[in-house]
Amino acid sequence: MLLDLVVLAFWAMLPAYVPNNVAVLAGGGAPIDGGRTMGGRRLLGDGKTWRGTAVGTLAGVALAQALNFLGPVVVRLTGVSVPAFPLPAALGLALGAMLGDIAASFLKRRTGRERGAAFPVVDQLDFVAGALACAALADLGWFLDTFSLAVLGVVVVLTPVLHVATNGIAYLLGLKEEPY
Secondary structure (H helix, E strand, C coil), rough: CHHHHHHHHHHHHHHHHHHHHHHHHHCCCCCCCCCCCEEEECCCCCCHHHHHHHHHHHHHHHHHHHHHHHHHHHHHHHHCCCCCCCCCHHHHHHHHHHHHHHEEEEEEEHHHCCCCCCCCCCCHHHHHHHHHHHHHHHHHHHHHHCCCCHHHHHHHHHHHHHHHHHHHHHHHCCCCCCCC
16 A cells, blocks of 8 residues: 555655656746846845746646656556646646745845755755645646645655655766756
């Protein structure tokens, strides 16, 4: 039962897990805040770009559509019923992940943290909150069918572990300047 929940939670969140990682690879270009400041600090910083946001969102949506084709195979192999991703839900998860990360960047700047500075808990769950909120807004029926309280609990526990692991790998590969 727990393994089924982990498979379901991971599957349902994959379109939200991928966008920020892809944004790191595709980033650069014009910052979203255009260099604007508030209270002497950048609104977001150079790490939040239009290109990274767009490419990250598109990657999440594309992954969701690919998962729709792989779903029947996963069901046969694992016996776990995984959800398909309607386009509004896929877009909500992917764009919401990016927006959650952007919101956390804004909070970091307001609390005096520089780009790359650790912001425990927020760093690990910002994109999850954004993804879940936007997915619920985009397709409430799908969201309620997919994210039971048990699945949400697994997402909240699983995500920080995956976040730390993937950031550590990105750091070792030279894709990130800090390992968190």
